Amino acid sequence: MNYISTRGAAPVLSFGEAMMTGLARDGGLYVPETVPVMSKAEIAALAGLPYEEIAFRVMRPFLGDTFGDGEFRELIAKAYSGFGHAARAPLVQLGPNHFLLELFHGPTLAFKDFAMQLIGQMMQAALAKSGERITIVGATSGDTGSAAIEAFRGLSNVDVFILFPHGRVSEVQRRQMTTPVEANVHALAVDGDFDDCQARVKDMFNDFAFRDGVRLAGVNSINWARVLAQVVYYFSSAVSLGAPERAVSFTVPTGNFGDIFAGYIARKMGLPIERLVIATNQNDILDRAIRSGAYVTDGVKPSISPSMDIQVSSNFERALFDAYGRDGAAVRALMDELKAGGFAIGEAALEMLRGTFASGRCSEEETVATIRQAFATTGEVLCPHSAVGVKVAGEHLGVAPMITLATAHPAKFPDAVEAAMGVRPALPVRMGDLFQRPERVTRVKNDLAALQAIVRERIGH
Ligand SMILES: Cc1ncc(COP(=O)(O)O)c(C=O)c1O
């Protein structure tokens, strides 16, 4: 299995190489050269299997010879052993034809754990073989950062630097990143928004002297392995509702487009998905793009679903690559236009995107009302991101069962949830002392040289 860049001018890599490389050297994102298809019988055979076995069968065809079968099974088993629910990704019913896929039972209470715990295992296995030492630099709007820190804290051959927008993540999210005591964890509060943090990480990858000097690695959804691990729960949930005999639909609270892109891959692999709905908060660039054909940034607006406060949606590039017939030069030209504020999606590409994704937007008021209403009618406590999904899903219900992804635990956003429904969701007991632990964080300007200097100094390079 080969991996190619969305900008068409980077070396072709194996799965293992793409995982350790992060951003392609032409600035693009790696995607599989071809997507393996599962037969109807293979999909049907997933029903009733443990999550770990489904993960093995869905991901195995993408790996080439990076890991042996036995080794890969062991890595999967270790990755999910710390999850707080036997089903890993349980489904609960919200209404006659509407289900919620709870993706927040991992160690840091967000869907990021599904991929990050596995990537942590896979990278450690790869490093044990190569004897290398790496420097992970990641950008977060709240959840990727804590998940990455949890997956890599305390390792002797990895330093992990996380850039988060100062004052724009919830207090629980911030403390998850600033309270780990391990010396290889570096939380950096950047004076800027998430788009700034993500742009600085990409700048670091595009500075080859820095990138090669510190042996930079990425664990944002830049990294194909992150997306791949997220494909699994589309299969596990769909088969439990009758796929492949019965088609299902998904609504996905969306920011950086990684999670919904995983759903797109599941569909390409043969999973019968009727609708794939992008749900945005007031940072609605993706909804506007699908409706109008203009992908134009207009500044990140802080919201009560802060993890989705994103305008430059990294993985949309992967969708554009397919929409433009896998023409790397065309994607490169669009990304150059984006630097100046935006671009118009070509007619054929827009038709492809509209045929693939539906979309909707949820205002702040609607998010609050949805949290309140879901609790009153179903007893389910939604985090604000999941509420965005539930609200938009309600506009797209059809014959096929709708599965909305619940992407974070409500206790990560206690203020927003309490303001909506008058009850403060409690953190799990193991995190009960989070607010008593001392914090360790460095405030940094939104400046590439300043950030690079910190990384170099901390790793002694
Ligand atoms: C809780 C939560 N919901 C939704 C999203 C959006 O997911 P994606 O960036 O993959 O679109 C994020 C951030 O990624 C998140 O942390």
Ligand SMILES: N[C@@H](CCOP(=O)(O)O)C(=O)O
């Ligand atoms: N919402 C994310 C933003 C980063 O997304 P990623 O999937 O590219 O890591 C977060 O919580 O950090």
